[in-house]
Amino acid sequence: MKSFLIIVLLLSPLSGYSQINDSLTKPIISAEKIELLNNIDITFDLRTEFQAYTFRGGDRYYNGMQFENGFTALGFAAKLHERVNFRFRNRFNRGSDIQSLDQLGSNIELAYVDIKASPKLNVLIGKTYAFYGGYEYEFSALNVLEYNDIQSNALAYVTGAGITYQPEEDHKFGFQILNSRTMLYDDIYGDEVAENIEEPIWPVAVVGNWRGNFFDGKFQTIYSLSYSNQVKSRGTYFFTLGNKYQNDNLTLMYDFNYSYEEIDTKGIVTDIFDTGSVAQDAIYIENWMRAEYQFSPKFRGLLSLMTSNAYGKENEDRNRLRTSYGMVPTLYYSPFKDFNLKFFLAYIGRFYNYTPYAEDQFNAADYNRNEVRVGIIAPLLLL
Numbered sequence: 001m002k003s004f005l006i007i008v009l010l011l012s013p014l015s016g017y018s019q020i021n022d023s024l025t026k027p028i029i030s031a032e033k034i035e036l037l038n039n040i041d042i043t044f045d046l047r048t049e050f051q052a053y054t055f056r057g058g059d060r061y062y063n064g065m066q067f068e069n070g071f072t073a074l075g076f077a078a079k080l081h082e083r084v085n086f087r088f089r090n091r092f093n094r095g096s097d098i099q100s101l102d103q104l105g106s107n108i109e110l111a112y113v114d115i116k117a118s119p120k121l122n123v124l125i126g127k128t129y130a131f132y133g134g135y136e137y138e139f140s141a142l143n144v145l146e147y148n149d150i151q152s153n154a155l156a157y158v159t160g161a162g163i164t165y166q167p168e169e170d171h172k173f174g175f176q177i178l179n180s181r182t183m184l185y186d187d188i189y190g191d192e193v194a195e196n197i198e199e200p201i202w203p204v205a206v207v208g209n210w211r212g213n214f215f216d217g218k219f220q221t222i223y224s225l226s227y228s229n230q231v232k233s234r235g236t237y238f239f240t241l242g243n244k245y246q247n248d249n250l251t252l253m254y255d256f257n258y259s260y261e262e263i264d265t266k267g268i269v270t271d272i273f274d275t276g277s278v279a280q281d282a283i284y285i286e287n288w289m290r291a292e293y294q295f296s297p298k299f300r301g302l303l304s305l306m307t308s309n310a311y312g313k314e315n316e317d318r319n320r321l322r323t324s325y326g327m328v329p330t331l332y333y334s335p336f337k338d339f340n341l342k343f344f345l346a347y348i349g350r351f352y353n354y355t356p357y358a359e360d361q362f363n364a365a366d367y368n369r370n371e372v373r374v375g376i377i378a379p380l381l382l383l
Contacts, residue, residue: 039079042383045142047071049344049375057352057367069093070375071142073109083116099182101203102127102159106182109157120166124176127159131174131209133224133240134255136288145373146328146348148288149308150257153266155181158205170213180205180228180235197263197278198232205229220244234262234280249294257286269312272321272354272362281313298335304328314361321358325351332377341378348373 047070054063075089087110094107104111104127112126136144136151160178167173180203181188205228212221222242229235237260245252261282264270269282286309292302306326311318330346348371354364 037383040383041075041077041381043073043075043077044380044382045071045073045075045140046378046380047142047375049373051371051373053369053371055367055369058365060367070145071140073142075110080113085114085116087112087114100184100187102179102182104159104182117163122164124162124164127157128162129156130158130178130205130226131162131176131207131224132156132226132238133209133222134242134257134288135222135244135253135290136242136255137240138222138242142377142379145330145346146304146326146350148257148286148306148326149268149310149324150259150266150284150286153268155265158182160205162207172211174207174209174211176205176207178205178207178228179203180230185231200229200232203229203231218245218247220246230261230263230265236261236263236265251290251292253288253290255286255288257284257288259284266310268310269321272310272358272364273312273314274362279312281318283311283318285309285311297337298333300332300334302328302330302332304330319357320355321362322352322354322364324353325349341376341380343376344374346373347371 048067049070050065050067052063052065055061070093071091072093073089073091076087078086080086089108089110091107091109094105094109096105096107098105108127110126110128112124112128115123115125117123132154136148137156141147158178158181160176162174162176162178164172164174185197185199185203205226207224207226209222209224212223214220221244222240224238224240224242226238227235228238239258241256243254259266261284262280264279264282266282266284268284269279270277273279286307288304288306290302290304292300294300304327306324308324309320310322310324312321313319327349328346330344332342332344334340334342349368350370351366351368353366358364
């Protein structure tokens with residue numbers, strides 16, 4: 001059926017043109033080569049929602065309502081050879097400015113080839129996703145209404161090379177060498193640079209992960225450890241433990257994240273200090289949990305809970321500065337049996353509490369944000 005539709009679409013305009021130019025005796029793409037298009041997938045991912053929100057913090061209060069395109073992306077995946085695959089994704093609601101380090105627009109999230117070097121070994125080259133662990137990170141932004149603080153501010157798509165090695169069915173290992181950022185340091189921070197900061201010869205990230213599968217798939221893990229140097233002789237150590245339990249209609253997930261940053265890459269501590277320079281020796285510790293339950297073929301519910309602690313070092317003392325909390329209960333309705341389109345109703349509650357130290361030293365003030373969203377999620381396979 002797919003081949004038939006492709007042939008009709010391609011040959012219809014050509015048949016009209018041949019009435020003008022009889023010299024065109026055969027189509028540009030022959031019927032024999034049409035079969036090659038069966039190895040190409042074109043996807044259009046869409047999340048559109050209506051939001052009603054409120055913000056309260058200090059003496060500030062505001063609310064509002066609006067429609068928003070939360071996620072809009074066009075993707076291509078192709079099998080170029082028996083052992084070579086290609087993937088590309090352009091997210092339209094991202095800036096398209098060319099990044100000074102990797103020379104791609106920030107809207108280009110994926111552009112890489114996946115080469116099957118052996119039955120157990122794959123090689124990935126290009127702009128791809130970093131092999132960070134955890135199940136929160138596994139979800140595309142299409143399906144996540146609110147990330148925790150680290151993932152909200154992390155750089156997930158960068159250029160480099162990596163391998164995956166699967167020695168047996170239940171265990172898979174990944175290793176990558178990547179650029180640690182997409183822009184040069186000066187282009188990111190401008191005049192907000194810390195003292196004694198130098199651009200390294202190579203702003204590089206090294207990432208390793210392990211995926212485990214136990215008890216016939218009922219318990220799974222995605223653990224990762226990475227190091228990236230943002231500037232010369234100073235970097236980020238990031239450690240993630242992702243755990244998943246699945247049984248019948250119930251799925252439970254729990255992630256633990258720890259990030260020690262000799263140069264603050266998430267920006268939360270830097271914003272609290274507000275000194276005009278990038279904070280140093282920041283620590284972020286997070287917990288993230290998600291429960292999903294399939295009530296019926298058409299209705300599914302989930303609840304995401306999250307906490308994040310930010311620590312900053314001033315002089316010789318490191319202090320906890322802020323704790324954030326989040327909860328996202330969501331109800332999904334899938335009206336079609338054989339078509340992946342769903343409507344959702346969700347509440348998003350985020351609460352940001354500053355410690356007495358942060359309030360006294362930096363005039364920080366607690367605030368919270370509440371949202372109700374009604375929308376549609378449609379990962380559409382166009383071809």
